[in-house]
Amino acid sequence: MKDKTIDYVFRTTWLAINKMYNEEAAQFGTTMATGFALLSIDPEKGTPSTSLGPKMGMEATSLSRTLKTMEEKGLIERKPNPEDGRGVIIHLTEFGREKRAYSREKVLTFNDAIRKNISQEKLDNFYEVVELINNMISNKKIYNQKEHILK
Template identity: 90%
Template structure:
């Protein structure tokens, strides 16, 4: 794998994880995006629709489609935000809570399997490297550095 670029390894690994979760979700006529949304919504107080996209790292249009589908399946309901009349709070229905528990179980199973096969030291290194990469990207330290500007 050392001959592969770092982004290639991240991309192919993420695609494999995405495929795995979607295959599991398809057994219940749903998707990974729906499972991720279920896990991102506060089961007690709901979550403001405006904070859900950034929390999930999803674009508004994709999130809108996902939420519409979830509402049609009876997983969520939208209620006016009592603190901001223009906003909406997304709440899980009882059915949504059941599916959230299922999604949580699948994520924990994945994590447990990885932890059984990868040492804590290697996982810590993985988290550290991923954190550094995320920090560099969010602080525009890759393509937007002054050193990269040709004089």
């Protein structure tokens, strides 16, 4: 593993997690993206559609497609935002709440399995490293923006 690049390890690990969740979700005719969306929607107040994309790290077109499928399956309903007539609040239906609980259970099962097999010290180190990498990326400390200006 030492000859692998850091981004390669992240990418392959995420792809394995994604595949695992999608295989679980497929047994119930759904996808990981739908489960993630269910978990990202406030079950009591709903969530403005405009804040869902950034919250989930999804592009608008992918999110629109996911929400359309969720609406067709009766998991969500869209209601006008009372504070902004142009906006929409995404609410879970009763069926959506049931599937949200199932998605939450799967995520907790995954986390419990990891915690049972990896020491807290190693997990703390993992979280610290990931936070540092995210900070470096968001503070543009990896690529100097001036290097990318064409002359």
